[in-house]
Amino acid sequence: MTYIAKPKVHHPSLQKNAIGLTRRDYEGAITTLCAGCGHDSITAAIVHAFWELSIPPHRVAKLSGIGCSSKTPAYFLREAHGFNSVHGRMPAIAAGANAANRELIYIGVSGDGDSLSIGLGQLCHAMRRNLNMLYVLENNGVYGLTKGQFSASSDKGSLSKKGEANTMEAIDSALLALTLGATFVARSFSGDKAQLVPLLEAGLSHKGFAFIDVISPCVTFNDHEGSTKSYAYTREHNVEVVQADFVPPREEISTEYAPGSVRSVMLHDGSWIQLHKVADDYDPTDRDRAYAYIRERQKQNQVLTGLLYINADSRDIHEQSNTVDTPLVQMPHEQLCPGSAALEKLQQRFR
Numbered sequence: 388m389t390y391i392a393k394p395k396v397h398h399p400s401l402q403k404n405a406i407g408l409t410r411r412d413y414e415g416a417i418t419t420l421c422a423g424c425g426h427d428s429i430t431a432a433i434v435h436a437f438w439e440l441s442i443p444p445h446r447v448a449k450l451s452g453i454g455c456s457s458k459t460p461a462y463f464l465r466e467a468h469g470f471n472s473v474h475g476r477m478p479a480i481a482a483g484a485n486a487a488n489r490e491l492i493y494i495g496v497s498g499d500g501d502s503l504s505i506g507l508g509q510l511c512h513a514m515r516r517n518l519n520m521l522y523v524l525e526n527n528g529v530y531g532l533t534k535g536q537f538s539a540s541s542d543k544g545s546l547s548k549k550g551e552a553n554t555m556e557a558i559d560s561a562l563l564a565l566t567l568g569a570t571f572v573a574r575s576f577s578g579d580k581a582q583l584v585p586l587l588e589a590g591l592s593h594k595g596f597a598f599i600d601v602i603s604p605c606v607t608f609n610d611h612e613g614s615t616k617s618y619a620y621t622r623e624h625n626v627e628v629v630q631a632d633f634v635p636p637r638e639e640i641s642t643e644y645a646p647g648s649v650r651s652v653m654l655h656d657g658s659w660i661q662l663h664k665v666a667d668d669y670d671p672t673d674r675d676r677a678y679a680y681i682r683e684r685q686k687q688n689q690v691l692t693g694l695l696y697i698n699a700d701s702r703d704i705h706e707q708s709n710t711v712d713t714p715l716v717q718m719p720h721e722q723l724c725p726g727s728a729a730l731e732k733l734q735q736r737f738r
Contacts (some may be wrong), residue, residue, distance in 0.1 A: 405441035413438045415462040425577035425603030425640070426455060426525050430462045432580050433494070433523070436587035437464060448484055448491045452477040452506060455532045456498030456525035475506025478513035481520055482704075488714045489705055492591065493520035500530045503539035503558045514567040514596050519703040521590040521597045524560055527605035534608070559685070560600045561695055565678045570701035571597035572677070573694045576652065576662055577604070578641035582692060589694065595701035602660070602690060604640060649689060665693035672697060
């Protein structure tokens with residue numbers, strides 16, 4: 388039951404990392420998401436990644452916008468700094484916080500609705516500026532928090548809960564990131580922890596904007612005929628006593644498969660998704676080849692997963708803007724606000 392607090396007492400035999408913390412120390416509140424939601428699998432992977440990297444939770448700033456995905460930061464790193472922004476504006480909050488204190492480790496969690504619709508412009512400029520953060524996009528193809536409307540990543544031809552077909556092309560966030568010059572681009576599946584955890588660790592270690600698109604099935608809006616993203620089964624079979632939705636418990640979808648291979652994974656509604664993991668000899672430093680390879684796999688109805696692109700010579704926004712080494716939060720007020728005389732002298736240069 389989600390209203391029951393987690394016990395604070397840890398078993399003494401729990402494995403500890405290099406700084407003496409257990410995985411439990413990286414957890415947050417008990418999830419209120421639907422049972423079997425792919426987002427919870429991503430949360431578990433994030434917890435594992437931070438624990439393995441031995442990152443002190445108080446050195447982390449976690450940010451989100453609005454939507455099911457944006458609830459995720461509540462479920463990991465309870466001791467971290469946190470900010471839940473308005474819909475689609477999380478990248479701007481992250482940019483401001485990073486400008487003031489570059490010493491924190493920034494992770495933003497968003498969804499396809501939050502990032503690819505109302506927040507698309509914000510996301511684009513965060514990529515373009517190479518903001519130093521890990522950006523996790525939990526991609527379920529629907530507005531799950533508001534009853535499953537099409538999102539910008541909904542597949543063309545998929546059916547809504549009312550049976551209407553989506554006539555618009557989907558935005559592929561990995562292709563978008565490559566086009567805009569993101570210096571780290573990856574895609575994974577929420578149920579493939581063996582792949583997702585290392586990608587998260589690599590993204591946290593990357594200097595610059597690390598973007599990971601994670602296919603994360605929505606169990607609530609995924610079961611009606613003709614759609615791989617949502618369902619109407621309970622409305623047809625539930626005996627309605629009050630006006631409420633019932634979400635049946637679902638088991639987490641997980642898989643393991645070798646690099647260079649293709650794995651078909653059945654989703655909760657009985658439909659299938661084909662995942663193609665990049666081979667060991669794949670070159671993630673060639674942006675043009677990465678773009679072409681994603682398109683090639685799309686034509687085969689396959690979702691390419693793994694580290695798709697990385698720029699090893701990435702220069703973050705501080706290096707590009709030649710900002711001072713000292714974080715602004717550590718500067719005295721006299722330096723941040725030198726007075727009207729200094730402002731007048733500066734303005735003379737533009738007259």
